[in-house]
Amino acid sequence: MAAGTARTVSRRLGESLLAFVGWWLAAWLVSLAYPAVADYLPISLIWVANALAYGAVLSLGARLIPAFTLAALTWNIARGDALPEIVIGTGAFLVVMLFVIGFSRLLETRVDQDQARRLLRVPIIAITSASVFTLLGVWQFAGGGLPAIELIIALWLSEATSVLLFTPLVQQVVTASARHHGPPRFRPITGVIAAWTLTAFLVLAALLLVGRQDGAGREWLPYLALTVPMLAVYLLPTSVTRFAVAGFVLVWVGVHYVVFTRPDGMVEVNALLNGQMIIFTATLIAFLAIESVLSFELANQRLKAARLRDGVTDLYNDLGLTRRLRELAAPDQPHRRLALIGVQIPDVDDLSALIGLDEVHRVERLIGETLREVRPSPEIASGRLQPGLFAMLVPEHGEADRATMIATHLRAAIDRAEREGQLPTARQGVRLAVLDTVTAGDQQHLTTVLLMACQKDAEHDDRPFHHHREPAIHLIEDHRRTLEWVRNLREALAGETAAGGFVLFAQPIVDRHDPGAHRIEVLLRWRAPDGRIESPGAFLEIAEHFGLMPKIDRWVLDRALATVDRQAAGIHLTEIAINLSGDSLAGDWLPSRIETLLDEHHWPAERLCLEITETMLIRDTARAQRNLAALHELGVAIAIDDFGTGRATFSYLQHYPVDELKIDGSFVRRLAESSFDREVVKTTRALADHLGCRVVAEFVETPRQIELLEELGVHFHQGYGVAEPMPLDDYLTSLPSD
Structure with missing residues (x-):
């Protein structure tokens, strides 16, 4: 923080020093360029210096006012002005700079349109500054009598012209320097720039040559020069227009003074005033035209920028x-x-x-x-x-x-x-x-x-x-595969199987105490066109994300019950278990749909078990509770699958009618090695006894697991160690037909 403060102080000191030197240099160069006028008038030719100061103050703020005030004070002292002139002259400059700051802030708060602010700011400052310093000049002339009205007007026009030319020029230079962290950048010289420069040179040469002669050309040629700044506005790039106009007008003023200064050093006041009016008119028209063009370009830039920005956060869109x-x-x-x-x-x-x-x-x-x-x-x-x-x-x-x-x-x-x-x-x-x-x-x-x-x-x-x-392209590829799955799932639900289709498998649930009972869980698989079987892990999560699970659940319920009804061996099934998704569980269609299917396929409700997974997301738990209560009242059994792995274990037991707990395979796989897993199975068995439920162990794979489960009182087993899944039709065919 200390280093940052030091850099800021150093930068501010550098700005103040540059302001002081710049003001002095501008005042000295103008006095040097017009020695005859400087000697003839008892006032300082500081119009350009003042205009530069206003531009810098508008761009960088009031912090430069002390430096410019000190520059004006030392200039007046160096000229040898009397004390009242020093105090009043420096004070007037300070007052105008404070007006520049205050008026600019007033415009920012009271005028909404940027173009209006741009067209008002500098002209009002020019009028104010010209009026103040013209009155100051009149006061300085007062010792020898009031000056001629022509000279007063010429003083006013000179100050106003300087402000209109150089105040916005300094603003442009400072803004460009701040944006690019250096001096402004210009486009290379093109044919248009070269042509305009040549035209300006020829007009100025004509003004100088014709102006020294008596004739009509001396009267109308300055009006021709009016067109040169306008050509600059509409032909030159906006980055160089102000420089071109300021340079042309500055040389024009010099030519003007040379032409209308007699050999004895006296100035032709009337001719000078007429020319000064033309120069002021040209400057004012050029200023208004430049500001209008720039306002249009800035509006276009803002529109282009708005296309790239977000309207809510102002970040990129x-x-x-x-x-x-x-x-x-x-x-x-x-x-x-x-x-x-x-x-x-x-x-x-x-x-x-x-x-x-x-x-x-x-x-x-x-x-x-x-x-x-x-x-x-x-x-x-x-x-x-x-x-x-x-x-x-x-x-x-x-x-x-x-x-x-x-x-x-x-x-x-x-x-x-x-x-x-x-x-x-x-x-x-x-x-x-x-x-x-x-x-x-x-x-x-x-x-x-x-x-x-x-x-x-x-x-x-x-x-x-x-x-x-x-x-990142891998995410796109995953997304494409996801969309392909969505398309294939929707086509399969519509009966189109060219890209694959659903197939039902059955996995027996063996009751060690009743080997003659035939219980199965219906499992959903996907058969690809080449006959390859995909597990549900490849598509069920996608189906859930895209809201397809209710349709898939209805397809499974309808197809499973139709299959066991169609085959004669289906009558030997003790129970058929079917999984339900959370979306279906909370669907208002569920109880009536199942009741209709049971009637259509002549399947007793007592021989249907619906499995709900403990980790599933149920969006409407109140409706799910009503649906399960209605199904249970109908006679359908309710099983909690993957019991013990979710966060809602006891909530399910409290709110849903439960007939069966299926112990998750993660507690069965390491049953022989883990005393904790054995304790979980034992506790689940005790809880089931309390609730009057049966317990099924999933993922049973080894004889040792079967032995331990029997010891722990769990005699319903499901897993590859008991029987592998097979197509439902094949399983039913394997059952006795009598």
């Missing part, structure tokens, strides 16, 4: 961030690679309905500010790609992983804001993901890549963010 990605991914960039950080507010549409769009926008603005705060360098670009989805492009220069560091700080800031209640995300949390590498080729899929990466973060609660270390 999708278009702006992809353009920035192309720039940062260019081969000439110095960084080693480009990383990407994604932030997502999940289900932002539902959140808008819950808390209101204005509140969601407030949350998004807060996230936008957080992104700005945690970025360590301005080169890192942040954007809001769509409602609820944000991104940061992080150039990685060295070996240090800046993206991971930023993501860690970002997660801490987001978690803190959530704890403090500033991020009401309906307890879903803000998702965060880091992609190690993105390229220019990823720009077309940037939103998709981030959505998929953030989705992976939602699948894991044990880490602050998802870290994708492979190329």
Whole structure:
């Protein structure tokens, strides 16, 4: 902090010194350029110096006023002015500079349109400064009597012209220097610039030559010069227009004074005034034209910039961030690679309905500010790609992983804001993901890549963010495979099996105390066109994400009951168990649909068991409770699958009618080695006895496991060690037909 303060003080001192020297240099050069006038008039030719000061004060603020005031004070002392003239002259300059600051601030607060401010600011300052310094000049002349009205007007016009020319010129130079951290950059000389320069030179030469002669040309030629600044406005690049106009007018003034100064050093006042009026008119017209053109260009630039910015957070939008990605991914960039950080507010549409769009926008603005705060360098670009989805492009220069560091700080800031209640995300949390590498080729899929990466973060609660270390294109390939699965699933549900279809398998559940009973669990598989069988892990999560599970559950229920009804051996089944998803469990169609299917396929409700997984997401628990109660009253058995692995173990037992507990295979696999697993099985068996439920052990694979389960009182077994799954039709065919 101390180093930063020292740099600021050093910079401010440098600015003040430059202001002091610049003002002095401008005043000295003008006096040197017009010695006859300087000797003839009892006032200082400081019009240009004052105009430069106003431009610098408008650009950099009031901190330069002391330096300019000191420059004017020392100038007046160096000229040998009397004390009253020194005090009044310096005071008048100070008052005008304070007016410049105050009037500019007034315009900023009272005038909304930028073009109006630009057209009012400098002309009003020019009128004020010219009026003040003309009155000062009249006062200085007062010792020898009031000057001629022509001279008073000429003084006013000279000051006003200087302000109109040089005040906006200095503003342009300072603004360009601040933007580019150096002097303003100009375009190379083109044919148009060369042609305009030649025209200006010829006009000035004609003014000088014709002006020395008596004739009509001396009267009308200055009006021809009026067109030269206008040509500059409409032909030259805006970056050089002010310089060109100022240079032309400055030389024109010099030619004007040379032409109208007699050999004895006296000035032709009337001719001088007429020419000065023309020069002022040319300057004013050029100023208004330049400001109009610049206002138009600035408006276009703002419109172009607005196309790249997000209206809610003022970050980049999708278009702006992809353009920035192309720039940062260019081969000439110095960084080693480009990383990407994604932030997502999940289900932002539902959140808008819950808390209101204005509140969601407030949350998004807060996230936008957080992104700005945690970025360590301005080169890192942040954007809001769509409602609820944000991104940061992080150039990685060295070996240090800046993206991971930023993501860690970002997660801490987001978690803190959530704890403090500033991020009401309906307890879903803000998702965060880091992609190690993105390229220019990823720009077309940037939103998709981030959505998929953030989705992976939602699948894991044990880490602050998802870290994708492979190329981003792998996420796109995964997404394509996902969309292919969605298409194939929908076609299969519609009866189209060209790309594959569902097939039902059966896995027996063996009762060691009743070997003649035939219980099965119906398992869903996918048969590819080449006959390959895919496990449900390949597609069920996709189906759930895209809302297809209710349709799949209805297909399984209908097809399973139709199959056992169609085959005569189906009558020997003691029970058929079918899995239900959380979406189906909370569906209002479930009880009536199952009752209809049982009637259609002549299957007793007592021989149907519906399995619900303890880890499934149930969106409407109240409706699920009513549905299960209705089914249980109908006679359908209810089983809790994967018992012991979820967080809702006892909640399920408390709220749902349960007939069967299926011990998760993770407690069965190491039954012989783990006393803890044996205790879990034992406790589950005791709990089931208390509830009047039966217990089924899953993933039974070895004789030793069967032996231990028997010792622990669990005699319903399911697993590869008991019987492997097989197609449902094949299983039914294997049953006795009598």
